[in-house]
Amino acid sequence: MREIEIFLVAAEELHFSRTAERLGISPARVSQTIKKQERRIGAPLFDRTTRVVRLSPLGEQLYQALKSGHRQIEQGIAAAQAAADGTAGTLTLGTTGPYSLRIKNVLDLFLARHPDARLQHREIQPASPLDLIKSGELDVAYLWLPIREPELTVGPVSHTSEVMLMVSADHPYAGRDSICLEDLGDCVVVEGQSIPLHMEEVFNPRHTPSGRPVRRGPRVTTWQEALSVVSSGQATAGVTAEAVDFYPWPSLAFVPIRDAPRSRWAFVWRTSDETPLVRAFVRAAADALRPVK
Known part of the structure; x- marks a missing residue:
């Protein structure tokens, strides 16, 4: 897998030093790995001169054949890791009115970090804001404060509004x-x-x-x-x-x-149901809402 990764990155960078920097290895290892692959295959994968590196026709063929398979392997490993640490599955999020747009950066970061997680949206009615979260129909709710129910955990204030x-x-x-x-x-x-x-x-x-x-x-x-x-x-x-x-x-x-x-808003969840997926969402929210220094 590492040799395949070195070849794929070298095929994208077309520069052995940049390949080494991107992978955190030495240029000599990149060169040695490519030469080893060429000996195994029996033909050059790159056309190299003192000034330029290009994929050979055979190298281009190998690159096209390997990149999709390598991506599938990485996705399979990531899916297995997500299942093992509990961050795969569906998280049901409740928001009122247009407030899902207010926290788009949180949702984007959560889904980018956990591609095997899925967000399901439910609308919270302001006339009965706690019904869905207390009944278990939501995993996380985005609500205004104060919330004083002992069975609910309230995260830090994310924003305030007039x-x-x-x-x-x-x-x-x-x-x-x-x-x-x-x-x-x-x-x-x-x-x-x-x-x-x-x-x-x-x-x-x-x-x-x-x-x-x-x-x-x-x-x-x-x-x-x-x-x-x-x-x-x-x-x-x-x-x-x-x-x-x-x-x-x-x-x-x-x-x-x-x-x-000003009204204050925060994420809320049931303390007894703080699953790994809920914790992952709360971490993403904290990171996305952290002020940039």
Whole structure:
């Protein structure tokens, strides 16, 4: 296998010193290996002069014959290693709305590192954000904090986002540059389905800073229902700033809440089900989100 690898790299580089550097061996070993192969085959594989190295017709034939087989062998070994260390198989990831696009760099790195792993995507409904991860239907969820369930492990904060109020285009706040949390006392906000209070408070608090109650409107079970309820003017809803770009409906407006804390987002998984595949994903997330120095 090593001799085949030396020949294939030499055929790509057409330069023995670069081949040696790429493989971490000496130029002399490259030259000796090629000569050994030529003696075994009985004809030159390279046309060499003092200035240039080219594949001979026989060398080109051998290169074409070996490269696909070598790739298959490498893939077979990698697949066996992935099966042995538990990083082969399907990882089910849950995200809300457009947030899978927010973490594309994480997904790309995970799949590049673990080609035998497969990602299956499920949509998390903001009205019931923990249902799928707690029921075991997800391996990992990407959610906003805080999450205080003892059976769940929360990774480091990956990013933060501004909180805005989504209103209908004809709502009194639609033309404002911004509002404050106290202004929510004059609003009706959507009612969630099974959302923990500490998570609900991030976007739709129950009371204003002065203690005024924030009225609840129609109960929604899906993000699409929330969009429709707000668009029709029945209620408002706190959202992240990403919604502005992904839902530019003419019937909706987005108003910054200037004194609202930024929402914080992280990966979450069940502590008791931290499989090798989950750990591999979490490592990829940590590396992909690490600031570049």
